[in-house]
Each structure stands twice: as C-alpha cells, then as structure tokens.
Amino acid sequence: MLSGGSYLESYDMIDLHTHQSWPGYSGMIRIRSFQFSEIAELKTFTLPFSVGIHPWEAGDGGLDLALLERWIQQPNCLAVGESGLDKLRGPVLEVQIRWLMAQAQLAMSHSKPMIIHCVRYWNELITIRRKFPEVPAWIIHGFRGKAELAAQLVRHGFYLAFGTALMEESAALAEVFAQVPVTRLFLETDEGDATIEEVYTIAASIRQITPEQLQTAIINNFNTVFGNDVLPRLASTH
Ligand SMILES: [Zn+2]
Numbered sequence: 001m002l003s004g005g006s007y008l009e010s011y012d013m014i015d016l017h018t019h020q021s022w023p024g025y026s027g028m029i030r031i032r033s034f035q036f037s038e039i040a041e042l043k044t045f046t047l048p049f050s051v052g053i054h055p056w057e058a059g060d061g062g063l064d065l066a067l068l069e070r071w072i073q074q075p076n077c078l079a080v081g082e083s084g085l086d087k088l089r090g091p092v093l094e095v096q097i098r099w100l101m102a103q104a105q106l107a108m109s110h111s112k113p114m115i116i117h118c119v120r121y122w123n124e125l126i127t128i129r130r131k132f133p134e135v136p137a138w139i140i141h142g143f144r145g146k147a148e149l150a151a152q153l154v155r156h157g158f159y160l161a162f163g164t165a166l167m168e169e170s171a172a173l174a175e176v177f178a179q180v181p182v183t184r185l186f187l188e189t190d191e192g193d194a195t196i197e198e199v200y201t202i203a204a205s206i207r208q209i210t211p212e213q214l215q216t217a218i219i220n221n222f223n224t225v226f227g228n229d230v231l232p233r234l235a236s237t238h
Helices: 003-010 065-072 093-109 122-131 147-155 171-179 196-207 211-226 230-237
Strands: 013-018 028-035 049-052 077-086 114-119 138-140 159-162 185-187
Touching (some): 013 185, 013 196, 013 211, 028 077, 049 065, 065 077, 065 093, 077 093, 077 122, 093 114, 093 122, 114 122, 122 147, 147 159, 147 171, 171 196, 185 211, 196 211, 211 230
Parallel strands (some): 028 049, 049 077, 077 114, 114 138, 138 159
C-alpha cells in the first residue's frame, strides 16, 4: 500500500476524532466530528469529517435521517458518528437505541465505519453491533475503561481510540492502552487541549515504540477500516 513510502511521508499522523475545523499541518488527517445540530446550520465542508446524532441529542426535536444521509453520502464523510449510548446523559435507553440502530443502518448502506460514544451501556452496544455485521468497523472513541472491558471489546471486533486522557490520567489507563493489540488502535484529540503530536508522543512512549512505528501501525489500521483508496484520494485534494 505504501507505494514508494509516499503516503507514509505525506500522511504520518491521523487524528481520528476532533471537534475543531482546523485542517492541520500537511501530513495530518483530522476527522472533524459533527453532531446533527451542527449540520443543520452548515452548508458545505471540504475537510474529512464524520457526522452523527450524538446520544445526548437523541431526544431533540427536528432530527432528520434524510438530511443526515445526504451528509453521510459526501465523499469526504469518512464515518458515521459520533453515535452511541450514554447511561448518564440523554433520553431513555429505548430512544437512544432507536437512533443508534437507524445510524448503523445508514453506515451499513453506505459502507462507512461507525465512531461510537459509549458510557456504561457496553452490553447493549455489543448486542447492537452484532445485528449489523456489514458495517465496516465500530470504533469506540475516547476509551478510558478498564483492561477487562478493553479485552472484551477487542474480542467482539471493536477498535479503540485513545486521546488526551492518556496524559491526564492514572497509570492504570496507560497500562490498559499498552495491552490493546496495536492492530486495533487509533489516537485522537477530541475536545482536549493537547495536540495530536503530543498524544502520539506519549502513546509511543507508553508502548515503548517510536512515534514512527506507531504512525505506521495506525496508518495500517486506517487503511483496514476506511479502505485503501481513502488516503490516496485525500492526498490528491489536501
Ligand atoms: Zn467528541
């Protein structure tokens, strides 16, 4: 895939999930995450993005799957989400499940991975994932759970994205991160203040590999999850 190493050189850092619209330096891919309330106001967007109905807004009026689908169909929409389930915030579980399944259906029909926000509804999430085997991948964003949960999710085929919590939190999260198979990892900045370079640096030091090795591994994961054609396509437009 890395013909002549050119994609590796031009794209060495992937930020799976950010809420800032800044394009990043050359060499970065940043997936800008939009919630439904944002696309209702937005006319166009030319950078890579994901879009979904966040579980916190799943009880709001005016949610419109046809509008969501129009955004999902755009070539620079790389994933559906963040979507998911949250036990501490948002409408009742039944409503959250209904919107999550509707979005998984869209992800399936348009062959796009899901980026997932999940708080304490893990069994429900695993059950729903099983109903949609054709969705290319399910990535848990902002993972900060325990080792057993990480292992369980990996066993069920999920990818895990870690972010700035790696810098803020206890050694426990670092230990969890060190044990996740490198083939199932992504890194992200989300709403944190740290840069993606800082996240890569700390993440590589936790795993005792070089940032370059981590970049290569995550580019491989990106190609597996999003398809081999995506980085070359972004390289020609970035
Ligand atoms: Zn987010």
